[in-house]
Amino acid sequence: QVQLVQSGAEVKKPGASVKVSCKASGYTFTSYDINWVRQATGQGLEWMGWMNPNSGHTGYTQKFQGRVTMTRSTSINTAYMELSSLRSEDTAVYYCARSGSYRGLNSYWGQGTLVTVSS
Amino acid sequence: IVLTQSPGTLSLSPGERATLSCRASQSVSSTYLAWYQQRSGQAPRLLIYGASSRATGIPDRFSGSESGTDFTLTISRLEPEDFAVYYCQQSDSSPWTFGQGTKVEIK
Numbered sequence A: 001q002v003q004l005v006q007s008g009a010e011v012k013k014p015g016a017s018v019k020v021s022c023k024a025s026g027y028t029f030t031s032y033d034i035n036w037v038r039q040a041t042g043q044g045l046e047w048m049g050w051m052n053p054n055s056g057h058t059g060y061t062q063k064f065q066g067r068v069t070m071t072r073s074t075s076i077n078t079a080y081m082e083l084s085s086l087r088s089e090d091t092a093v094y095y096c097a098r099s100g101s102y103r104g105l106n107s108y109w110g111q112g113t114l115v116t117v118s119s
Numbered sequence B: 001i002v003l004t005q006s007p008g009t010l011s012l013s014p015g016e017r018a019t020l021s022c023r024a025s026q027s028v029s030s031t032y033l034a035w036y037q038q039r040s041g042q043a044p045r046l047l048i049y050g051a052s053s054r055a056t057g058i059p060d061r062f063s064g065s066e067s068g069t070d071f072t073l074t075i076s077r078l079e080p081e082d083f084a085v086y087y088c089q090q091s092d093s094s095p096w097t098f099g100q101g102t103k104v105e106i107k
Helices: none
Strands: A003-006 A010-012 A018-025 A034-039 A046-051 A058-060 A068-073 A078-083 A092-098 A113-117 B003-006 B009-012 B018-024 B033-038 B045-049 B062-067 B070-075 B085-090 B102-106
Touching (some): A003 A092, A010 A018, A018 A092, A018 A113, A058 A068, B003 B085, B009 B018, B018 B102, B033 B062, B033 B070, B070 B085
Parallel strands (some): A010 A113, B009 B102
Antiparallel strands (some): A018 A078, A034 A046, A034 A092, A046 A058, A068 A078, A092 A113, B003 B018, B033 B085, B062 B070, B085 B102
16 A cells, blocks of 8 residues: 655754655655645645656745755655755644646645744 | 635534535636545545545545536535545646635534
8 A cells, every 4th residue: 555654753943954754655656746745733735846756856836946855765765855944934744745647636645744943 | 826715614513414615716627626634633635636536445425526616525424534624726737726724523
């Protein structure tokens, strides 16, 4: 079965960077995009961007351009999302999701990673 | 594209019918409209894709429909596990966007 297992919770200081991992199993990793979505506490879902694990091509929402980097390691079926210049407003749960039959569809989700930004 | 969901909260009893709306600020191809369910403390789960196709394992009490720029998620008879927050999402036009969510709560 398809599984996405994310790394554990992080606490970071303002200005620092965080790198969240997402290990995929149960399917061919390079066959589907990995999307990243975040959710601040008590808030809705916010799209961050996508990555094609086969080509490494990425697409980022303008809001995060210049601060986010999505990468992968095909040898270990793992995707990464790094967010830099953290501020308190970046405190949120970060989800990876595998795409599906069309672009942008989030067919399977990781369990989420809580990133807390606090001085 | 802004997706506006209504109502913000829906208070219903188990066994009742729930009708959730998602209105797009501009045209969205039904091919690229999805609905997700998020139970408290859990990750979202895909319910409906392509506006009306149920995802694998989703019960047939969930259905989706479209009329122009208006999309609807219907739960025919609410089960206890259906009380949750529901989001619509479009990936027709970048940046892909989510609605703000509709909470279905027990009356």
